[in-house]
Amino acid sequence: MIRYACRHCAEVLESPHSMVWHLEECCACHKPNWVPKVGEDEPTGPEPAFEPICPHCHAALPEQARPARKYVDECTQCHREIYVEPQQFLYPTMFLTEEQAGYINFIDQLNYWPFGRGSWQDYEDMKAHITAKRGAEPPVREVVAALIELTMTACQAREKQAGQKLIYKGRDVEPLLNGSDPKHDREEVLNLTAEVKKFEKDMRDAAKLNRSVAQP
Ligand SMILES: [Zn+2]
Numbered sequence: 001m002i003r004y005a006c007r008h009c010a011e012v013l014e015s016p017h018s019m020v021w022h023l024e025e026c027c028a029c030h031k032p033n034w035v036p037k038v039g040e041d042e043p044t045g046p047e048p049a050f051e052p053i054c055p056h057c058h059a060a061l062p063e064q065a066r067p068a069r070k071y072v073d074e075c076t077q078c079h080r081e082i083y084v085e086p087q088q089f090l091y092p093t094m095f096l097t098e099e100q101a102g103y104i105n106f107i108d109q110l111n112y113w114p115f116g117r118g119s120w121q122d123y124e125d126m127k128a129h130i131t132a133k134r135g136a137e138p139p140v141r142e143v144v145a146a147l148i149e150l151t152m153t154a155c156q157a158r159e160k161q162a163g164q165k166l167i168y169k170g171r172d173v174e175p176l177l178n179g180s181d182p183k184h185d186r187e188e189v190l191n192l193t194a195e196v197k198k199f200e201k202d203m204r205d206a207a208k209l210n211r212s213v214a215q216p
Pocket residue numbers: 006007008009010011026027028029030031
Protein backbone atom coordinates (compact mmCIF):
# COMPACT_ATOMS: atom_id res chain seq x y z
CA MET A 1 0.00 0.00 0.00
CA ILE A 2 1.06 3.57 -0.67
CA ARG A 3 0.49 6.09 2.13
CA TYR A 4 0.05 9.73 1.15
CA ALA A 5 -1.66 12.87 2.39
CA CYS A 6 -4.82 14.23 0.77
CA ARG A 7 -3.73 17.47 -0.90
CA HIS A 8 -7.05 19.10 -0.04
CA CYS A 9 -7.52 18.23 3.64
CA ALA A 10 -4.24 16.44 4.61
CA GLU A 11 -6.06 13.27 5.67
CA VAL A 12 -3.62 10.34 5.44
CA LEU A 13 -4.78 7.97 2.69
CA GLU A 14 -3.77 4.49 1.57
CA SER A 15 -4.04 3.02 -1.91
CA PRO A 16 -2.67 -0.19 -3.45
CA HIS A 17 0.31 0.08 -5.84
CA SER A 18 -1.97 -0.84 -8.72
CA MET A 19 -3.61 2.60 -8.28
CA VAL A 20 -0.41 4.62 -8.95
CA TRP A 21 -1.21 7.47 -11.37
CA HIS A 22 -4.92 6.85 -10.89
CA LEU A 23 -7.45 9.04 -9.11
CA GLU A 24 -8.77 8.10 -5.69
CA GLU A 25 -11.38 9.89 -3.69
CA CYS A 26 -10.40 11.12 -0.23
CA CYS A 27 -12.47 9.31 2.41
CA ALA A 28 -12.64 12.51 4.54
CA CYS A 29 -13.29 15.40 2.13
CA HIS A 30 -14.37 13.31 -0.93
CA LYS A 31 -12.13 15.29 -3.30
CA PRO A 32 -9.97 13.42 -5.84
CA ASN A 33 -6.21 12.87 -5.42
CA TRP A 34 -3.66 11.36 -7.77
CA VAL A 35 -2.04 8.36 -6.14
CA PRO A 36 1.69 9.19 -6.06
CA LYS A 37 4.39 6.79 -7.21
CA VAL A 38 6.24 6.83 -3.90
CA GLY A 39 4.44 6.86 -0.59
CA GLU A 40 5.61 8.79 2.44
CA ASP A 41 7.01 5.74 4.16
CA GLU A 42 8.01 3.70 1.12
CA PRO A 43 10.75 1.21 2.04
CA THR A 44 13.94 1.54 -0.03
CA GLY A 45 14.87 -2.13 0.19
CA PRO A 46 17.58 -4.14 1.91
CA GLU A 47 21.25 -3.09 1.79
CA PRO A 48 23.53 -5.44 -0.14
CA ALA A 49 25.92 -7.58 1.90
CA PHE A 50 29.56 -6.58 2.21
CA GLU A 51 31.39 -9.67 0.93
CA PRO A 52 34.66 -8.75 -0.80
CA ILE A 53 34.74 -11.65 -3.28
CA CYS A 54 35.52 -11.40 -7.00
CA PRO A 55 32.28 -12.03 -8.96
CA HIS A 56 34.30 -13.66 -11.79
CA CYS A 57 36.82 -16.04 -10.16
CA HIS A 58 35.43 -15.92 -6.58
CA ALA A 59 38.84 -15.09 -5.11
CA ALA A 60 38.78 -13.23 -1.79
CA LEU A 61 39.67 -9.56 -2.32
CA PRO A 62 42.21 -7.74 -0.12
CA GLU A 63 40.96 -6.58 3.25
CA GLN A 64 39.05 -3.31 3.01
CA ALA A 65 36.44 -1.15 4.73
CA ARG A 66 32.80 -1.18 3.62
CA PRO A 67 32.61 1.40 0.81
CA ALA A 68 30.02 4.18 0.90
CA ARG A 69 30.08 5.04 -2.82
CA LYS A 70 30.26 3.00 -5.98
CA TYR A 71 33.55 2.52 -7.83
CA VAL A 72 35.27 0.19 -10.27
CA ASP A 73 38.06 -2.09 -9.04
CA GLU A 74 40.22 -4.83 -10.55
CA CYS A 75 40.56 -8.36 -9.22
CA THR A 76 44.12 -9.07 -8.03
CA GLN A 77 43.73 -12.71 -9.18
CA CYS A 78 41.94 -12.70 -12.54
CA HIS A 79 42.45 -8.98 -13.32
CA ARG A 80 38.89 -8.53 -14.50
CA GLU A 81 36.88 -5.47 -13.58
CA ILE A 82 34.72 -5.49 -10.46
CA TYR A 83 31.87 -3.00 -10.06
CA VAL A 84 31.37 -2.12 -6.42
CA GLU A 85 27.78 -0.94 -5.84
CA PRO A 86 27.00 -0.40 -2.14
CA GLN A 87 23.63 1.26 -2.77
CA GLN A 88 21.39 -1.01 -4.80
CA PHE A 89 18.68 -3.60 -4.21
CA LEU A 90 18.95 -5.76 -7.34
CA TYR A 91 21.70 -8.10 -6.09
CA PRO A 92 22.39 -9.53 -2.61
CA THR A 93 26.06 -8.45 -2.51
CA MET A 94 27.90 -5.31 -3.65
CA PHE A 95 30.84 -6.79 -5.66
CA LEU A 96 29.43 -7.23 -9.14
CA THR A 97 30.12 -7.76 -12.83
CA GLU A 98 29.78 -5.08 -15.50
CA GLU A 99 26.55 -6.71 -16.66
CA GLN A 100 25.00 -6.55 -13.16
CA ALA A 101 26.12 -2.92 -12.77
CA GLY A 102 24.40 -2.17 -16.09
CA TYR A 103 21.01 -3.32 -14.77
CA ILE A 104 21.50 -1.25 -11.61
CA ASN A 105 22.11 1.76 -13.83
CA PHE A 106 18.90 1.07 -15.78
CA ILE A 107 16.68 0.62 -12.75
CA ASP A 108 18.19 3.75 -11.15
CA GLN A 109 17.10 5.65 -14.25
CA LEU A 110 13.55 4.26 -13.96
CA ASN A 111 13.46 5.24 -10.31
CA TYR A 112 14.80 8.74 -11.02
CA TRP A 113 11.95 9.69 -13.37
CA PRO A 114 8.89 10.90 -11.46
CA PHE A 115 6.68 8.78 -13.76
CA GLY A 116 9.10 5.80 -13.76
CA ARG A 117 8.53 2.43 -12.12
CA GLY A 118 11.91 1.51 -10.66
CA SER A 119 11.54 1.58 -6.88
CA TRP A 120 12.38 -1.41 -4.74
CA GLN A 121 8.63 -1.92 -4.21
CA ASP A 122 8.00 -1.79 -7.98
CA TYR A 123 10.75 -4.36 -8.48
CA GLU A 124 9.46 -6.71 -5.77
CA ASP A 125 5.86 -6.43 -7.02
CA MET A 126 6.87 -7.21 -10.61
CA LYS A 127 9.14 -10.09 -9.57
CA ALA A 128 6.28 -11.59 -7.50
CA HIS A 129 3.87 -11.09 -10.41
CA ILE A 130 6.10 -12.92 -12.93
CA THR A 131 6.99 -15.62 -10.40
CA ALA A 132 3.30 -16.33 -9.70
CA LYS A 133 2.52 -16.55 -13.42
CA ARG A 134 5.35 -18.89 -14.22
CA GLY A 135 6.11 -20.72 -10.96
CA ALA A 136 9.80 -19.75 -11.11
CA GLU A 137 11.68 -16.61 -10.21
CA PRO A 138 12.63 -14.52 -13.27
CA PRO A 139 16.16 -13.22 -13.88
CA VAL A 140 16.85 -9.55 -13.08
CA ARG A 141 16.95 -8.55 -16.74
CA GLU A 142 13.42 -9.82 -17.28
CA VAL A 143 12.00 -7.89 -14.31
CA VAL A 144 13.79 -4.72 -15.46
CA ALA A 145 12.43 -5.18 -19.00
CA ALA A 146 8.89 -5.54 -17.61
CA LEU A 147 9.32 -2.37 -15.49
CA ILE A 148 10.48 -0.43 -18.56
CA GLU A 149 7.29 -1.57 -20.30
CA LEU A 150 5.20 -0.48 -17.32
CA THR A 151 6.94 2.91 -17.35
CA MET A 152 6.15 3.25 -21.04
CA THR A 153 2.49 2.54 -20.34
CA ALA A 154 2.53 5.23 -17.62
CA CYS A 155 4.10 7.67 -20.10
CA GLN A 156 1.46 7.00 -22.71
CA ALA A 157 -1.33 7.44 -20.19
CA ARG A 158 0.12 10.81 -19.12
CA GLU A 159 0.50 11.93 -22.71
CA LYS A 160 -3.16 11.17 -23.28
CA GLN A 161 -4.18 13.07 -20.15
CA ALA A 162 -1.95 16.08 -20.85
CA GLY A 163 -4.20 17.49 -23.58
CA GLN A 164 -7.48 16.80 -21.81
CA LYS A 165 -9.61 18.46 -19.27
CA LEU A 166 -10.24 15.75 -16.72
CA ILE A 167 -13.52 15.36 -14.96
CA TYR A 168 -13.67 12.99 -12.02
CA LYS A 169 -17.06 12.49 -10.34
CA GLY A 170 -18.25 15.86 -11.58
CA ARG A 171 -15.14 17.88 -10.67
CA ASP A 172 -12.29 19.31 -12.76
CA VAL A 173 -8.95 17.69 -12.06
CA GLU A 174 -5.50 18.89 -13.16
CA PRO A 175 -3.43 16.25 -14.94
CA LEU A 176 -0.50 15.22 -12.75
CA LEU A 177 2.53 16.06 -14.88
CA ASN A 178 5.02 17.34 -12.28
CA GLY A 179 6.13 20.06 -14.68
CA SER A 180 7.53 17.67 -17.29
CA ASP A 181 6.56 17.19 -20.92
CA PRO A 182 5.04 13.71 -21.41
CA LYS A 183 6.01 13.56 -25.10
CA HIS A 184 9.64 14.22 -24.25
CA ASP A 185 9.41 11.68 -21.41
CA ARG A 186 8.18 9.03 -23.80
CA GLU A 187 11.19 9.67 -26.08
CA GLU A 188 13.47 9.25 -23.07
CA VAL A 189 11.89 5.89 -22.23
CA LEU A 190 12.31 4.81 -25.87
CA ASN A 191 15.99 5.84 -25.66
CA LEU A 192 16.42 3.77 -22.52
CA THR A 193 14.78 0.77 -24.22
CA ALA A 194 17.26 1.07 -27.12
CA GLU A 195 20.16 1.49 -24.70
CA VAL A 196 19.21 -1.71 -22.84
CA LYS A 197 19.01 -3.67 -26.13
CA LYS A 198 22.43 -2.43 -27.21
CA PHE A 199 23.91 -3.17 -23.80
CA GLU A 200 22.54 -6.73 -23.84
CA LYS A 201 23.97 -7.33 -27.29
CA ASP A 202 27.38 -5.98 -26.18
CA MET A 203 27.30 -8.28 -23.16
CA ARG A 204 26.46 -11.30 -25.32
CA ASP A 205 29.26 -10.43 -27.76
CA ALA A 206 31.73 -9.99 -24.89
CA ALA A 207 30.71 -13.36 -23.42
CA LYS A 208 31.25 -15.04 -26.79
CA LEU A 209 34.67 -13.41 -27.11
CA ASN A 210 35.63 -14.58 -23.60
CA ARG A 211 34.63 -18.12 -24.44
CA SER A 212 36.67 -18.13 -27.63
CA VAL A 213 39.70 -16.80 -25.71
CA ALA A 214 39.28 -19.49 -23.06
CA GLN A 215 38.89 -22.29 -25.64
CA PRO A 216 41.06 -21.48 -28.65
ZN1 LIG B 1 -9.32 15.04 1.77
